[in-house]
Amino acid sequence: MSRETKTTYIRDVRAGNRAALFAVVRDDSARKRTKTGDLNLSLMLVDPSAESPIRSNCFARTAADLPETVTSGTVVKIEGARIQEFNGKPQAVIYAGTKMRFFDLSRGVFEDSLDEQYAAMLHEWFRKRTAKSSASSFLQPSRRNVLTISEIQENRVFFDLYAQVMHVVSGTRDDQLILHVTDFTLAKTPPTISDGDEKALLYPVADRLLKVTIWDDFSTDSSALDNSNSNVLVRGNFVFFRNLQSQAQGNGSFDAVLHNERTERSIGGKWTLLDHTHQEAAKIRKRVEYLQITKNRNDDAITRTPMHVTKVSIKDILQTEQVPTRFRFEAKVVDHLPVRIEDFARVLCGYCDSSYGSDGKCSECNGSDTGSLGFVFSFLLGDDSGHDSFLPVVVSGTDAMRFLSFDPADLKRDVVSLNKLRDALGSLFTIGGPGQPRVMDAKRTMFCVQSVRPEKDPVIRYKLIATELVWY
Numbered sequence: 001m002s003r004e005t006k007t008t009y010i011r012d013v014r015a016g017n018r019a020a021l022f023a024v025v026r027d028d029s030a031r032k033r034t035k036t037g038d039l040n041l042s043l044m045l046v047d048p049s050a051e052s053p054i055r056s057n058c059f060a061r062t063a064a065d066l067p068e069t070v071t072s073g074t075v076v077k078i079e080g081a082r083i084q085e086f087n088g089k090p091q092a093v094i095y096a097g098t099k100m101r102f103f104d105l106s107r108g109v110f111e112d113s114l115d116e117q118y119a120a121m122l123h124e125w126f127r128k129r130t131a132k133s134s135a136s137s138f139l140q141p142s143r144r145n146v147l148t149i150s151e152i153q154e155n156r157v158f159f160d161l162y163a164q165v166m167h168v169v170s171g172t173r174d175d176q177l178i179l180h181v182t183d184f185t186l187a188k189t190p191p192t193i194s195d196g197d198e199k200a201l202l203y204p205v206a207d208r209l210l211k212v213t214i215w216d217d218f219s220t221d222s223s224a225l226d227n228s229n230s231n232v233l234v235r236g237n238f239v240f241f242r243n244l245q246s247q248a249q250g251n252g253s254f255d256a257v258l259h260n261e262r263t264e265r266s267i268g269g270k271w272t273l274l275d276h277t278h279q280e281a282a283k284i285r286k287r288v289e290y291l292q293i294t295k296n297r298n299d300d301a302i303t304r305t306p307m308h309v310t311k312v313s314i315k316d317i318l319q320t321e322q323v324p325t326r327f328r329f330e331a332k333v334v335d336h337l338p339v340r341i342e343d344f345a346r347v348l349c350g351y352c353d354s355s356y357g358s359d360g361k362c363s364e365c366n367g368s369d370t371g372s373l374g375f376v377f378s379f380l381l382g383d384d385s386g387h388d389s390f391l392p393v394v395v396s397g398t399d400a401m402r403f404l405s406f407d408p409a410d411l412k413r414d415v416v417s418l419n420k421l422r423d424a425l426g427s428l429f430t431i432g433g434p435g436q437p438r439v440m441d442a443k444r445t446m447f448c449v450q451s452v453r454p455e456k457d458p459v460i461r462y463k464l465i466a467t468e469l470v471w472y
Contacts, residue, residue: 005118007077009049013092015085021056021092022118023047024126025074031066034059041066043076045092048125056081056092058100065096073126075103075119149210150185152256155248161241161256162280165233166205177214179233184208184287189253211255212241214271233273236443238281243269311446313385323453323460331381332442333429334390339438341421341431344377344400345408373408375400379428379464381447393449395464403464428467 007022023045031041041058056078060066070076079099081092094100103119147159163181180191182205191211233239244256258269274281317327338344376396383389395403404424411417422431429442448466453459 004114005077010045010047010054011049011051013054013083013090015083015090017083018080019083019092020077020079021045021047021054021081022077022115022122023050023054023075024122025070025076026053026072028072029070031063031068039063039066041070043070045076046126047122052089054090054092055086056094058094058098060096067102070102071104073105073123075105075122077101077103077115077119148185149183149187149208152210152246152254153188155246155254157246158243159246161210161244162274162284163210163239163241164281164284165235165237165239166209167235168233177233179212179214180209181212181239182208182210183284187253189249189251191249191253191255212244212258213255214258233271238274238276238278238284240272240274240280241269242271245269314381314383314389314391315385317391317449317451317462318389320451321460323451326448326450326465327462328446328448329383330444330446331383331391332444333379333439334382334442335380335439337378337380341425342411342413342418344421345373345375345411347373373411375404375406375408391449391462393447393462393464399464403467 005022006020008019010021010023013019013021024047026044026046029041029043031039034040039060039062041060043056043058044053045056046053058066077100078092078094081094081098083090084093085091101115103116103123105120105123145157145159147161149161149163152159161181161183163183165179165181167180169178169180184205185208187208187210191209241256241258244258247255247257249255258271276285311328311330313329314331317329320327374397376394377400378392378394381391381393401407404421406421406424411421425431427443428445430440432438432440445467447464449462450465452461452463454461
């Protein structure tokens with residue numbers, strides 16, 4: 001029949017020639033726009049002669065030249081397609097002016113012409129072959145090779161990945177971006193992390209990380225975002241990586257790379273930021289909850305155990321009179337005291353951990369023994385559980401040292417030590433600069449606090465027990 005229709009069987013297609021094709025579209029396809037502004041429609045084509053499908057990339061300047069969508073089973077006739085080789089396989093490239101005719105036979109069969117008769121025959125062949133459970137795999141609509149980090153076992157394999165950004169590596173080249181990401185499944189051999197601060201930051205997920213290097217222009221598909229200005233990779237983002245390539249390292253671990261451009265060595269890829277409501281993001285959060293992974297800065301930081309406490313809201317906490325009680329809740333840091341972070345450390349009484357007054361005596365026990373420098377500060381936490389849903393939480397003494405991984409004796413009030421303190425607080429919020437709010441970019445965090453009632457004080461106070469970043 002191909003002789004009558006003056007077309008070429010897919011098995012006979014050779015690179016470097018032009019060919020007319022009469023074939024069936026295997027996968028549902030949607031029109032997209034390229035970086036140059038052209039419209040693109042990528043079709044996987046099969047016919048009875050094919051041992052594997054052939055990809056057809058169709059380009060056009062206007063929407064009138066390409067259909068918006070093409071469904072699986074649609075028959076297409078293409079005249080004068082340019083056949084090129086890509087990754088060792090022939091590929092048809094169709095530019096504006098190339099004749100294409102689509103036969104959608106889902107609503108009935110038309111047999112008025114020879115082309116329509118052949119289209120009907122192809123449609124029926126495809127329908128019967130794909131209906132069989134033993135149909136060749138290449139006839140079945142393709143499925144993305146979506147892997148978890150634990151499933152990356154081979155070198156130079158292209159795959160897709162849903163993950164969460166744990167760390168954006170600074171100081172890299174202008175043409176690359178390096179990330180550490182995780183989906184909270186166990187890596188075969190985790191990547192080596194040499195930087196001390198980075199290691200402390202990533203310790204809870206060190207055995208579940210994948211190092212991803214994005215090359216070229218860091219291109220992103222922001223179609224999944226409501227806010228197109230949000231397509232910036234930062235810690236905590238949920239991301240879908242399309243066409244990552246695994247790369248084996250000398251120590252048995254695997255990294256991954258993503259090239260935006262198609263080349264002889266890469267099929268090209270994209271990354272897409274996902275909203276926290278996306279079903280794959282929800283799966284990742286469920287793994288975190290199941291594993292009870294916390295994001296404290298080191299393993300000696302405040303214990304993980306309190307995170308088993310039932311989750312409540314600030315409104316519930318303020319209505320509870322029983323003391324002592326532990327509470328777990330999601331909130332953000334709204335403000336902090338003292339106003340200046342250099343005042344977070346002060347001289348504390350060696351007996352009761354209270355602050356020394358201006359007279360050199362403890363404000364609580366009136367003692368005058370030589371005290372020691374210690375952290376005493378508070379966060380104002382807020383959620384959306386009701387009017388005035390704010391909770392002041394005190395962090396002091398050894399709890400503060402463990403929380404910050406910072407010895408108050410090292411706070412020299414110089415630039416280096418203040419920057420170190422800023423970095424320590426950076427897991428919860430960013431310190432605003434001159435003319436900015438004191439608290440910026442506050443991260444939604446799971447807090448665990450304990451209510452206390454100091455002696456001779458009718459007011460209930462709350463002290464910080466544990467923190468755990470909520471990655472959405």
